[in-house]
Structures are given as C-alpha cells and as structure tokens.
Amino acid sequence: MSDRFKDLKKLPAEPAARLLAATSTKLETEIDAPASAPVEVVMAELEEKAAWVDLLRLLSVALPPREVVWWACIAARDVVGEDATPSIKASEAWVFGPNEKNREAIQMALDVADMDDDTALVATAALYAPGNLGTGDMAQYQAPPAAVASCAFGMNMIAVSEAEDPLLHMQWVIDRGVDIARGGNGKVEVPDFDTSPVPEPDDEDEIEEEDV
Template sequence: MTDRFSGMTKTPQMPAARMLADANARLSVKLEAPASAPLDVVLTELEEKGAVIDILRLLGVALPARERVWWSCLAARDYVGEAPDNNTPALAASEEWVFRPTPENRDKAGATIDLAEPDDETVNCAMGVLYSDGTLGSGDLANVPAPLGAAEVVAFAMNVVAMDKHEEDFDTYVQLLIDRGVDIARGGNGKLDRENASAEKEE
C-alpha cells in the first residue's frame, strides 16, 4: 500500500464505513475492504479503482468542520480568483470563519446565503460554515438539527464545481483536490502547487 493517504492525523480514528454512515453518504463503487477498514485503506482502494469522485466524497466526510470548509474555500478560490479583488460575500465570510470560528462569524457567513447571486456557487462554503456543528445556526437555531451530512455534501459539491471549471487540465486538477484534502488532514494549509499534485496512475 502506498503512503499517499498516511498520516491524516486530523481525521477521526474510526472505520471509513462508519464515517460515511454518520454523514448519510455512500460511495458509488463496491469496496473489497471490510467494513472495519480504516480511512487510508479505503482511500487507497478507491485510488486503485480510479474512483476519484468517491475519494473526494470520502475526504469531505473525513475532514473536521473547519478543515472541511477551508478545503472548499480553496477550491472556490481556484476559479473565483484571489482575495480581495475577487471576493464573493459568501467566500470572504467563510474564510473569515475558518480563521476565527466565532458564532458571530458563523452568523455572518450564514447571512450571505440568501443574498447571494443565483449563479454564485461559493454559497456552498457558507452553507458548510452554517451547518458546521450539525445544527442550522446559533441562538434558537442551535436546537434545530441540520440535514444529516449537509456540511459534508456541500464541501464535496464545492470541489466538484471547481473541478467542472478545469476541463482543460481535468485529471491533474482532480489529483490536486485530493492531495490538498490529504495535506489539510495532515495539519497542512492545503496550499499546494499544481505541479506537485500526484500524477494520475496509468492503467
């Protein structure tokens, strides 16, 4: 087994199947690994099967809340552009919450969702902030559970949106998204050069 997915110390120490179940998420491929298999084993099998979408889905489930939102923000920045000139309200507020995860910043991010332009996909980042603790917000909304797995699925969705905007270098970019998630799971900042992304394995 390769060490591409080793050392992901910020992810929960539980079977990958349990993480998926807790987030109401499913993979599209049938795994040979047992239900007790840890995250790195399942990710390695998915890589061997070429199931890159499932790898992204599982990373979105495995990353903790702040790291998950940061992963989605980096994907958004890939096509929106650098701050501050290319900020969207949702993206800027989401990044602010990552650096200072206060209730006030969470509310600020949540407030950008309804005000966003219809074609602003960066609201996925803000939704990840809003649902970060499994509820619909702060105050009275703290007692209202968010849809199961909502925070995880919007982070995955943000990466898929960014992926769809990189048709010219699709394979390389997908590997960057994966390596970025792994780096964040290891405690890194995820700011990897595209040239350093793992090359897609040949058949």
C-alpha cells in the same frame, strides 16, 4: 498501502464505512477492504481503482468540519480567482475564528448571495459546520447530517469541472485534502500526474496483430 495517504492525523479513527453511513453517503465503487478498514486504507484502494470521485466523497465525510470548510474555500477560490465573494470571505473568517459573530456574518452573506453563486455552498457548509442550523433560535435545530460534507464535495466538484484539465485538478484537490488531513493548510503545488490519454493502436497495427 500508498504513502499518499499516511499520517492523516486530523481524521477520526472510526472506520470509513461508519463515517459514510453517518452521513448517508454511498460510494459507487465496490470496496474490497473489510467494513472495519480505516479511511486511509479505503482511500488507498480507491486510488488503485482510479475511483477519484469516490475518493473526494470519502474525504468530504472524513475531514473534520472546520477542515472540510477550509478545503471547500480553496476550491471556491479556484472558481472565482482573487475576487472572492462575500460567502468565501465570511467562511474563511469563520475557519480562523469559529465564533457566533462570524457565523452571523455567514448567514448575512447567504442572504444576499445570488441564486447562481456557487460559492454559497461554502457558506452553507460553514454555517452548518457546528452541527445546527445557525445562531440564535436556529441553534436549537440540528443540521442535516450530510449537509457539510455534501456542500464541500459539491464545491470541489465544481472546481474540478471548470478546470482546464479536470483530471489533473482532481488530483490537486485530493492532495489538498490530504495535506489538510495531515495538519497542513492545503496550499500544495499542482501534482506531477500524467493525464495524457493512452495511445490506441491504429487500424494498420490492429491488422498486423491479427495477421500474426
């Protein structure tokens, strides 16, 4: 198994298939590993198959709630830079202080967020992370099972799509999630990953190969 996905102590011991099923999340890649395979094994297989989007999907359902919100916060800052939105600030405050007061601040940030503010995804993930729809009366209503993972996945995909080199940024996002899963803060260096296209033979080379 790839060393890239070892020692992920923050991830639950449940099989990857069970975590995916609990959030009604489906991978587009056919997995050869048995249904009992842990997350690390499935992630290594997805890496071998270069199924990067599915790897993000699996990370989004495997990371614990606070950790996945923090992962999304880092991606949100990729998009907006240092000028953090109220949604990002409130979500980061909740990560470091997961209490009801900070959840109320998240709700207020969502109430004033613009319709085109993608970072509202982070705030939605943070608001629902405790498992219900909010504070006060809303606490009696269960949050949708896939809400937190879907929002975190969406925020990371937006960061990837807006990057100068999306494939390289995808690897960076994955490494951040892996670092967080190991107990780190997700602040890792851009990986050394070659994203240059494989050169294709020109017509002359193809003709020469056919003649041989």
